[in-house]
Amino acid sequence: MxxxxxxxxxxxxxxxxxxxxxxxxxxxxxxxxxxxxxxxxxxxxxxxxxxxDWEYGQGQLLHADYDPYDPFTIDDGHGKIPESERAASVPVLVRQVSVYPEGRMLSVKLSGIEAEQKLLKLPTGQLQKSEAEIPAVIGKRMAKVAQLKVGDRVLMRWRDKNGVFDAQEVTIAGVFSSNVPTVDQGQFWIPIRKLWQMTGLHEEVSYLIQKEPKAVSISGWNYKSQNELLKxxxxxxxxxxxxxxxxxxxxxxxxxxxxxxxxxxxxxxxxxxxxxxxxxxxxxxxxxxxxxxxxxxxxxxxxxxxxxxxxxxxxxxxxxxxxxxxxxxxxxxxxxxxxxxxxxxxxxxxxxxxxxxxxxxxxxxxxxxxxxxxxxxxxxxxxx
Amino acid sequence: MTWAVMAFGLCWYTIINQMDTKEIIRIEQLTKRFRDGEGEFTALHKIGLSFGRGEFAGLLGPSGSGKTTLLNIVGSLDKPTEGRVTVLGKDIARLTHKESAMLRNRHIGFIFQVYNLLPVYTVFENVEFALLLQNFSAGERRKKVMEALEWVGLAHMPNKRPDKLSGGEGQRVAIARAMVKRPEILIADEPTANLDARNAHAIVRMMKQLNKELETTFLFSTHDEKVMGYLERIIRLEDGKMVSDEWVNVKTKKT
Known part of the structure; x- marks a missing residue:
């Protein structure tokens, strides 16, 4: 050899x-x-x-009726925060709303999240700092589509828990850049407390993002580990x-x-x-x-x-x-x-x-x- | 114990001494046939010969007389169809590929008409090749190669490539390559056919000298008149049959 x-x-x-x-x-x-x-x-x-960093955290607990890939589940897919998960997770409530940038109507997903959360990279700190009535942060893809920039105000229309339409101007408090399109495209982020107030769905969430990986089994909620989410x-x-x-x-x-x-x-x-x-x-x-x-x-x-x-x-x-x-x-x-x-x-x-x-x-x-x-x-x- | 060792040594000495004086190639009733289309062509027909140590013998005959075929069989590159060829006590027909290769590597040197030097190797590497197969150390190889190049007068150009050599130089490298391992038998197939008269004489003289110095048996195939003058034994072949076997230029037969 x-x-x-x-x-x-x-x-x-x-x-x-x-x-x-x-x-x-x-x-x-x-x-x-x-x-x-x-x-x-x-x-x-x-x-x-x-x-x-931007979306899944250490795992998610989704309401049994909520499917993130099916917009028809947004209306009913929410429930009260399980007590055991209140401190261990970041709650997110998702609603379907319309915004009217420059008179055009855009159907977007409105996500309410704790403004003080540090788990995700979403710049929710800007929501805290803003003095606007309804501050919102959006991704740059959304900003591009809606032609919005920081400081712009845009009319938003939504239904409350009784299905009654309501509308108010939302102020863009920040535009972030993320590689994860599912937190950006067609989506507005506002403080969850504001969203609870707007919809009357107090303490209700569509899903919870875990701060630490922990498999949980709670009736009416589906646990998805980080691995399952990344699949x-x-x-x-x-x-x-x-x-x-x-x-x-x-x-x-x-x-x-x-x-x-x-x-x-x-x-x-x-x-x-x-x-x-x-x-x-x-x-x-x-x-x-x-x-x-x-x-x-x-x-x-x-x-x-x-x-x-x-x-x-x-x-x-x-x-x-x-x-x-x-x-x-x-x-x-x-x-x-x-x-x-x-x-x-x-x-x-x-x-x-x-x-x-x-x-x-x-x-x-x-x-x-x-x-x-x-x-x-x-x-x-x-x-x- | 001492006596046993001495007896064993004496025994070996006797065997080796006998081998020295005995034939090293024996050819008996050798027939070689090749397939030729539907039929067969007989290249060699019932040849019987033997060669001793240190012979300088030539096979003469026109093209197609069977000279090269005979040399190839003796060189263990081919096998007889019938008959028996024994080289250094080994029956050529019974050797495996590996044993044949071993025989060629250790005991038989080849010189070809067109030199067959390995084109990408230098003169040194071409000569060194046979030693590489024998697992000599780098130092030993260098010593032996340079010695072989000294014999053929090319020690001053070890790094030249074959394409930069003249015909005479190329054939001298081929001789050095064949002789570097000090084989018992050297087979040369038309070694001077591609050389001019001056180089042909020089090459054959060189081989004759090596034959004398190293006691190697040289076996030529040739139809070159210039070579014939140096041969001690001339075997003539025609149409695969041996027509004569004469000792010339020597007083007595070597074996």
């Missing part, structure tokens, strides 16, 4: 440009796979962190990974095809050399091993070459991040304007292993032919 690698190293170094062209193509695939996988890992980590996002990442793996397979496939082609051509062109190896005392399987080792070494050279330009590039990307096009930000998925790729040990090790193993296998396949080769004909270059 050592000899095979020793000779393979000599052969590849001696082959000069041919070696580096192959290594270059393979290294490009290697770096692209690392980059995009790192990007998805970065997105995954950022997305989970943002979802916890849809994780599913999305999984789908993205599958999509990317198709791209990687194609990319790596092209690189491996190049390597396969080189090996086939190499065996064809180097018949005399193969014959000479055998005449000098190598067994046929030793020669197969040599050609396979050459293939494996291509991948090692690719990793070496890829490291030369890849490490600075990947390092730069971890600092500068990768800008996400505006259109993607509007898609309603948790994604930052810039994703900072994360390159973990398992990702790097896994990718290195993938490239080395696939290159070795691809080199072994044509090299097997050598095992059936007649050395007499090989020396003369008359085999294939």
């Amino acid at each position: 050592k000899l095979a690698f020793q000779l393979a190293y000599r052969n590849l170094i001696g082959a000069g440009l041919r070696t580096w062209l192959n290594a270059g193509i393979l290294s490009f695939s290697f770096i692209v796979i690392l980059f995009f996988d790192g990007l998805i890992d970065g997105w995954n980590k950022q997305g989970i962190r943002d979802s916890i 849809p996002f994780r599913e999305l990442i999984k789908v993205e990974r599958i999509g990317n793996s198709i791209l990687f397979t194609l990319l790596l496939g092209i690189a491996l095809l190049t390597l396969f082609d080189t090996q086939v051509l190499s065996i064809f062109r180097r018949q005399k050399e193969i014959g000479t190896y055998i005449a000098l005392g190598m067994t046929r399987w030793q020669v197969v091993g040599l050609f396979t080792a050459e293939g494996a070494m291509y991948s090692l050279f690719a990793i070496l070459l890829g490291s030369l330009y890849g490490i600075p590039f990947l390092f730069y990307m971890t600092k500068a991040g990768f800008g996400i096009p505006e259109a993607n930000l509007q898609m309603g998925i948790t994604i930052a304007e810039r994703i900072y790729p994360v390159y973990g040990f398992s990702l790097i090790f896994g990718t290195v292993l993938l490239v080395v193993i696939s290159a070795t296998v691809v080199s072994f396949l044509p090299a097997r032919k050598i095992a059936r080769l007649d050395p007499v004909l090989a020396i003369k270059g008359k085999v294939l």
Whole structure:
């Protein structure tokens, strides 16, 4: 084995440009796979962190009739705060309202939250500071759609607990920037006490956000752990990974095809050399091993070459991040304007292993032919 | 105990001494047939020969007479269809691939018509190759390679690549590569066919000198008149049959 690698190293170094062209193509695939996988890992980590910080906290307790993905459950999906959870959670009451920015009507979700809460990153402190009758904070996506800015007043119409319409002006006390669209798009945040007052639903909430992870079982409420809440996002990442793996397979496939082609051509062109190896005392399987080792070494050279330009590039990307096009930000998925790729040990090790193993296998396949080769004909270059 | 060791040593000395004087290649009733379309082509027909240690022998004959086929079988690159070929006591037909490779690696050197140098290796690396297969240390390899390059007068250009060598230099590298492991047998298939007269004489003289110094058995295939003058034994082949086996340029047969 050592000899095979020793000779393979000599052969590849001696082959000069041919070696580096192959290594270059393979290294490009290697770096692209690392980059995009790192990007998805970065997105995954950022997305989970943002979802916890902005929306899920340590878990949620949802009213049994409330489904955050079904707007028809908003009207009836609320109940009194369970006593046991009063201190341990941040309460949120959700209502469906209409706002009229510049005379246009927009149907939005109105969420009431404790202004003094510190659990979520929502800038509810601005609600406390505001002296407006009904202060509200909105996300920048909402601000953009409604063309609202801090200090603007907008008419809001809602129904109280008896279904009677009421309306009043709401003052924008703050506009926040969040990567989590579900706390931003089509949503206004006001102090929960104000919302209780506006609707007459005193001490009623749609869901509670837990400050500490604790599984609870309360009749009329559904407990969702942080993991369950993150499941849809994780599913999305999984789908993205599958999509990317198709791209990687194609990319790596092209690189491996190049390597396969080189090996086939190499065996064809180097018949005399193969014959000479055998005449000098190598067994046929030793020669197969040599050609396979050459293939494996291509991948090692690719990793070496890829490291030369890849490490600075990947390092730069971890600092500068990768800008996400505006259109993607509007898609309603948790994604930052810039994703900072994360390159973990398992990702790097896994990718290195993938490239080395696939290159070795691809080199072994044509090299097997050598095992059936007649050395007499090989020396003369008359085999294939 | 001492007596036993001495007796064992004496026994071995006798065996090795006998081996020295005995034949190292024996060919009996060798027939080689190749498939030729639907039928068969007989390349060698009932050849019987033997070669002793330190012979400088040549196989002569026109193209297709079976010279290369015979050398390939002796070199364990091919197997007989019928008959028996024994090299250093080993029956070629019975050797496994691994045993054949071992035999070639340790005991047989090859020189080819077109040198067959490994193109991406330097002169040094080409000569070193056979030693790499024998697990010599780097220091030992360097010593042996430089010694072999001294023999062929190329010690001053170990880092040159084959494509920068002249024909004569290329063939000298091939000789160094074949001789560096000090094989018992050296097989040279038309070694001077691609060389001009001056280089051909130089190469054969060099081989003759190595034959004398190292007692290696040289077995040529050639139809080059320049080589014939140096041969001690000439075996003529025609259409796969041996037509003559003469001792020339020597007073007595070596075995």
